[in-house]
Amino acid sequence: MDIKTLLASGALPRVGTGYDVHVLAEGRKLMLCGIEVPHERGLAGHSDADVALHALCDAIYGAMAEGDIGRHFPPSEATWKDADSARFLRHAAGLVAEKGGAIANIDITIICERPKITPHALAMRTRVAGLAGVPLDRVSVKATTSERLGFTGRGEGIAAQAAVLLLMPFAA
Numbered sequence: 808m809d810i811k812t813l814l815a816s817g818a819l820p821r822v823g824t825g826y827d828v829h830v831l832a833e834g835r836k837l838m839l840c841g842i843e844v845p846h847e848r849g850l851a852g853h854s855d856a857d858v859a860l861h862a863l864c865d866a867i868y869g870a871m872a873e874g875d876i877g878r879h880f881p882p883s884e885a886t887w888k889d890a891d892s893a894r895f896l897r898h899a900a901g902l903v904a905e906k907g908g909a910i911a912n913i914d915i916t917i918i919c920e921r922p923k924i925t926p927h928a929l930a931m932r933t934r935v936a937g938l939a940g941v942p943l944d945r946v947s948v949k950a951t952t953s954e955r956l957g958f959t960g961r962g963e964g965i966a967a968q969a970a971v972l973l974l975m976p977f978a979a
């Protein structure tokens with residue numbers, strides 16, 4: 808349903824947050840927010856390891872109290888080996904729509920020293936907006952370093968966090 812109709816019908820705002828980490832490894836593509844980012848290493852995982860989309864999916868599932876990405880797409884299942892994480896986001900956003908709700912806005916933060924995210928932020932926002940069915944001006948992608956501290960600071964991995972606001976019909 809569209810946001811204006813949901814607001815007029817007294818929908819319940821539901822917030823969700825997500826966090827994920829993946830290890831940087833040789834010989835992997837770096838997928839972030841559904842696009843390939845040129846870099847000398849990529850993220851390792853059972854799927855394509857798109858840490859930003861995984862954090863976003865968890866935020867959406869969390870807002871609906873629908874568990875987490877591992878409940879919907881268990882890492883133990885061979886089906887998800889090297890899977891395109893776009894599929895996971897389509898599923899999470901589809902569940903919101905199925906329940907008669909809508910995503911009001913998305914805010915993603917990627918935590919790494921390198922690569923620089925800002926040059927890719929518009930392409931990432933555009934991709935996430937398309938996958939989640941949310942207008943571009945309601946999708947934010949930003950980045951921060953951890954001032955060279957910790958695993959992200961040493962370039963061992965990339966972390967991402969996400970927040971979403973859903974507007975959902977009251978269940979009862």
Ligand SMILES: Nc1ccn([C@@H]2O[C@H](COP(=O)(O)O)[C@@H](O)[C@H]2O)c(=O)n1
Pocket residue numbers: 918919920921922923924925926950951952953954
């Ligand atoms: N991987 C990154 C990290 C940061 N940025 C941009 O740099 C700004 C400053 O980062 P600090 O961690 O020093 O606060 C940050 O606000 C981003 O605009 C980036 O593009 N990619």
Ligand SMILES: C[C@@]1(CO)OP(=O)(O)OP(=O)(O)OC[C@H]1O
Pocket residue numbers: 827828851852853854855856861876877878880881882883887895
């Ligand atoms: C989506 C899954 C599927 O294997 O992707 P992974 O690459 O294993 O990534 P992770 O964020 O560790 O856990 C979520 C998994 O359910």
